[in-house]
Amino acid sequence: MSDHVCPQHIALVAQLKQLLIDAGYCVNAINRQSAVAQNFLRYLKQRGLTLASVQPAHVTMYLRCELRRFERRHGRAPRSLEHWRASHTAGIHQLLRMATGRWPPAPQASSASEAFSQKLCAEFERWLDDVRGLASDTIHELVTEARRFMHWYLERAVSVNDLGRLTIADIDAYMQARSGSLRRISRKSLAQRLRCLMRFAHASGRTSHDLSACVVAPTLYAYESTPSTLSQHQIDAVLRICHADHSPKGLRDHAIVLLLTNYGLRAGEIARLRLDDIDWRRDRLYVRHSKTDSQSVLPLLPAVGAALLAYLRRGRPETSAREVFIRAHAPYRGFANGSSLYTPLRRRLDAAGVQTNGKRGPHAFRHARAISLLRGGVPPKVIGDVLGHRSSSSVWPYLKLAVDELRDVSLKISELLTEGAQ
Structure with a gap:
């Protein structure tokens, strides 16, 4: 078959080049990814494939062909197979995401049980959205757990096309298999996700009884755990490390740490902060709180x-x-979510020599x-508003960390009781 490059492929490669330029890639990366994409398009044409029909297996076959060509040309394998593979897949994946809108595609079912699982999870996802009206992040967590449960259950089930034979023993066995290394609070979250799936299974007629009440979860007592936090000395050490780094990463991390320490924002709220949320004329900062879906107007401190x-x-x-904080390397875009801030902050904590007993991410600064604020005498209601809590009772766990203040209160009460007895 002719290797002539068709006009459609030329246009696709040109579009890919512009996308990479807009994303801030360097010239070498642009040229490399464009060349790989053009070669991959030629490969698809020779085999009569379209971009819309490409599956991960086709990319794997292409890489095998290219690896054989490399070995014939150089008489050896690549010095780093991982680096060689990444240099090829980057351009291909960019091309496929651009052309199809999603990559990798949804996996194709290879068996009747997988097809049943995919169908059930798709219906579960729609039910969570249409009937329950849950947030997208919550739906993602619930559907992910549903896929995990279905994979586990269908490996052991006699029938592969229904949940009619599901028993309490199956639920107990799954909980035991999943919760071995989990903390109690994580086991409770697991039980809540599984209960939701059981409610859907009953509501959709897949089980004759609602088994959600049979999912046993550990009892959590109010305020039983102590939040992890950082001392002012530790925070100052991190700020010094960031302030001394004048690189783009250093400037970014310094601003992020100041937002954390001065406002106690959640990591997701910082990741979603947009340029329009900063009112420079009035020195205001608009923060959209992820959990309460409300907005706070905070003073922009100097x-x-x-x-x-x-x-x-x-x-x-x-x-x-439009996000304020951008990844330090191409493609230049905002952070995917709040969890993306964990790694840069952990590196700053390590560089400052800060060791903590609990969490080492953004939440430690929030705590x-x-x-x-508690030590400054700010009322819990005001603290809850500043931190974006729905209820002021959410602030109560932090009281356990204000040990010195509680000790002072205890001493004063003891003194008053002593004076009263006299």
């Missing part, structure tokens, strides 16, 4: 404003993205801010 300006002027890459 130190925070200065750090944000330094990052926007000298550290933020040129990009059309520290709550404690500082």
